[in-house]
Amino acid sequence: MHPRLLAAGPHVGTGAWRTATVVEVVHPSPRAVILRLRVPDRIDHLPGQHYAVRLTAEDGYVAQRSYSVASAPADPLLELWVERLVDGEVSGFLAEVVEPGDELVIRGPIGGWFVWDGMTPAVAVGGGSGAVPLLAMLRHAQAVGATDRLRLAVAARTLDDLPFPDEFAAAGAVVALSRTDYEGRPAGHLTAAEVAPLLRPDATGFVCGSTPFAEFATQLLVDGGLPAAALRVERFGPSG
Template identity: 35%
Template sequence: MNEWQVTTVLSQFRHSTSARSLRLGLAEPFHGLPGQHIDIRLTAEDGYSTARTYSLSDVRETRTIEVTIERADDGEVSPYLVDVVEVGEPLEVTRAHGGWFTWDERDPRPVQLIAGGSGLAPLMAMIRSREVSAPMVPFGLVYSLRSPDRVLFADELRQLMHRGRMPVHLAHTREAPADDPRPAGRLGGGELAEITMSPDRDPTVFICGPNGFVEQCAAAMVAAGHQPGRIRTERFG
């Protein structure tokens, strides 16, 4: 049974017209693991309540956490979190949960991240934690998104690339930047094999995104020679 606590929205960052990150101050501190998620509950004046699960995008501190939400136009919770809630207002949340789709900073093996859309959120928690606690562990990211105006964490990803901290491959599926040598289109299995770590390096592969995207990428990685047991997936939709 979930135990709820009231948090306070400390700050917000808008990534696009449909997505933003909220940093929440915790009344009861906890340590979340990179890749875990929390439930957020909204309660109306008439007593009706509903909750949804959102991945943590930053778990480096114990007194604050960050969630990154993309609006689902038919959703009951995400439109409020993206467009309505303001800094200083309360939100009810659970403690972090989920244990399979997590990265252990003590594991020295390479890590290959593959994100589709807002599936970047839990992978960003892994990237940020790695920079603090295990900067020598090799990481790589493939990030599939519809168009340049939908990118999440654009400045951080740019800095990671410019500083040579990790290879980052952006794959725009519907509209690509004018200077992008890659034309817009979905990731194919052959392309994914070329831009991800070789199975000879035995990386842990984390894939997060919409259902179909995750299934396609997981199958492509197995076809490329990665062991199924080394592939961890989280999906939505």
């Protein structure tokens, strides 16, 4: 049974838990939900940061999960892409129950390592939901006129497993699906040949995805000549 969301308490100070209002709910696929939130006195995030979402049940039980920000800092709303996990108590609630007008208790932005401000060259590779922070980077690059500094590759099993595939493809990112063909590309894992044109010696490398994918993508970048010291890697996995 999903925790029932309760009304949040009074507004709290910067950096603490606060109440966000759900403005829009979009279901791009059965496996995901996009939430657009209005956050009072929001602190501008850096692309790559995340927010924690906390749910409290009537009996006091608390469940908390973290989700990467998909929106650019310039967006007046905060956008989160949430993967709908099997038996996920938080993701299930967010995907099945939350509606516009509801309130969510959130905290953020969080994280200072896996961030890109758009000022320096970057190559970023994301797998599955690990593509979400890369989308924030892409949208920020577009907002500040820095698309020439950012090169992207995203990968997943199928199109339903990949956040915002059309937006990535329209921006010229490499899109690799391992189980289905896509836009003329045969099904298969991301390859060194696809990554090689993205690399430049002065770039910072960003890798985000599950542990197996992060290790695989990191090796692709290192084998392509990107120094290991220039890499920033973020791994994730399901929460219990």
